[in-house]
Amino acid sequence: MLIDADPAEVWRALIDFASYPDWNPFITSVEGPLQPGHRLRLRLVPEGKPEYSFRPRVLSITPGEQFCWLGRTLVPWILDGFHCFCVEPAVPGTRFTQQEDFRGVLVAPLWSRVGYRIEGGMRAMNAALKDHLERHEG
Secondary structure: OEEOOOHHHHHHHHHOHHHHHHHOOOEEEEEOOOOOOOEOEEEEOOOOOOOEEEOOEEEEEEOOOEEEEEEEOOOOOOOEEEEEEEEEEOOOOEEEEEEEEEEOOOHHHHHHHHHHHHHHHHHHHHHHHHHHHHHHHO
């Protein structure tokens, strides 16, 4: 998604978890430190489903560019979700992307039932971030 805003502005909005309830329709709450090894507490609202919480572990952060987490069920490789948010300079503005990679034995049976909701939520978040920043910048 191209956003007509400076990459630093996109990054600030992305890591300003306290403002998520104001603009983010998919991830409505994030609590915890954005530091590798720490767990976050997230509330998500997938399309057509009730809100739920989970606790991914921050894997990496490159300030101004990207952060990634791993969300998993209680046992590794049952259902693990690797998620990265990326901010890259573009002309004009910034390219913002989310990447999600699910692994584990439950991916195939569950993906057909919930995958489109997660992808839809990510698209809704991307569009809302764009609107939030372009409205405030303009």
